Amino acid sequence: MLAIVAVAVMVSRKRKVAADRNRAAEMREQAKADEFAARERDAKAARAEADAQEADLEAERLRQEARKRRKKPKASAPARRSNCAKPTKWTRT
Structure with a gap:
């Protein structure tokens, strides 16, 4: 009787040890997947930050370009002749 017990x-105990090993293996796999996902999120965030910096630089370049255009004196356009001196069929006589 004692031998059966x-x-x-x-x-x-063997079943428990086997179950614990399986659970540990699953936890390691999950930890690897979580680590990979975290690295992927970090890379995505770094790309987004780089894109944002690039957009800021482009915006600053466009602002400077616009400032230069505003400061630049406009070339005087040649005088236009008025069409008012010319009688047309719509002009009252």
């Missing part, structure tokens, strides 16, 4: 305890 001892065998049952040993079998139970």
